[in-house]
Amino acid sequence: MDLNFSNITTIGFDADDTLWVNETYFREAEEYFAGMLEEFETRNTIDQELFKMEMRNLELYGYGIKGFMLSMIESALELSNNRVSQATLSRILDLGKNMISHPLELLQDVPEVLRALHGNYRLLVLTKGDLLDQERKLEKSGLMQYFHHVEVLSDKKPRNYSRLLEHLEIDISEFLMVGNSLKSDVLPILELGGRAVHVPFHTTWAHEEVDPADHADRHLTLSRLNDLLNYLN
Template sequence: MSANITTIGFDADDTLWQNEQFFRMSERHFAELLAPHADTTDLSSRLLEVEKRNLDLYGFGIKGFTLSLIETAVEITNGQVPSSVLAEILAAGREMLRHPVETLPHVQQTLERLNEDYRLVLITKGDLFDQERKLAQSGLGEFFDAVEIVSNKDTTTYERIFQRHGDGPARSMMIGNSLKSDVVPAIEAGSWGVFVPHELTWVLEHVEAPLTAQRFRQIEHLGELVPLLEEIG
């Protein structure tokens, strides 16, 4: 075990299992549904604006996304969207909530290697029921000493969680695919922040990498985490 790091936090969506690809598939289906009823050339930007507007109301997750799809459909058709299209959107949202969990490469082996030497904490944001469902279906719950499902991830979040479940931020590390939510605020809290890029990270999670931060690291996949910890230690 590293001489300094005792606690490791892991993001869930697109760090431990696939997530964003299902949102993209639903968005493509949404465009197909609306094509006969409205000009969809700027559909993605219109949807993104609605999602931004609704984050404070609905939070992150499939249910809020589904409501934003419905709101966008109403707006872009000037209220003329057929009820059959709304029914299809709702069905797509339910399908997303039922979709089997697909864990990413190297996840199980890495958690198995680490959970004997470190306190592992799952730190994820989104809908409570959906995140609990995905964790249960993933079979990864046994590796975590604690699970925190939060409404947002900021500096205060990491300070609180790493004090509660570890030895404070200075002796903790956060792993995730979002620079904005997983890496930058964890580093600002005093932790290590490890960026694991995912090709489909949501545009609202994009910020510049903190390349000059001493506690910032980037790896290509979770299989590189154990060697990184050995190097840091």
């Protein structure tokens, strides 16, 4: 793979689990949710059924905490055959609200890397999720000063990237995408003929999982974001 990034002018960063912690809180919420419904099913079954519900609802609700919260409520009703208590449904709502209001935790090296790249590259945030929630997290992050543009996408398929890059008048040959998800941040860009950097996060949502070995020779994988500076500037 060509590791020469000398002609890169624009760098897109994913947000969740690339700039700040996100998936960890979903896993914690899933464990709490399973504990609330143990009287109706095993934890393993609850986890599986919740994931199925999320997948069925994805086209309706999109990505983010609000859709996740609605899927938890619907799963609770289905798993309990509508016998789940009002108190439990209220706890599920509180669980989602607590996720939304959770303090933001930046990942290691993020401010330093953005500071080093700012001024030399056009920096973008290209992320999925709920618009209001992502705007709120960006505001809390203190990172807005580094970015030229922020885009919350309904999905991250090649056509989504292609339309956005065309709208922003960015040549794919001069664009680099950085993110934690092979499925969403790397493979779509490679399909368009661009370049991408994978910075894995220790937890990955099942919906985002692909086999890294199948694509290892087509992109750059880094163990930490700070290593990106070795290939840029």
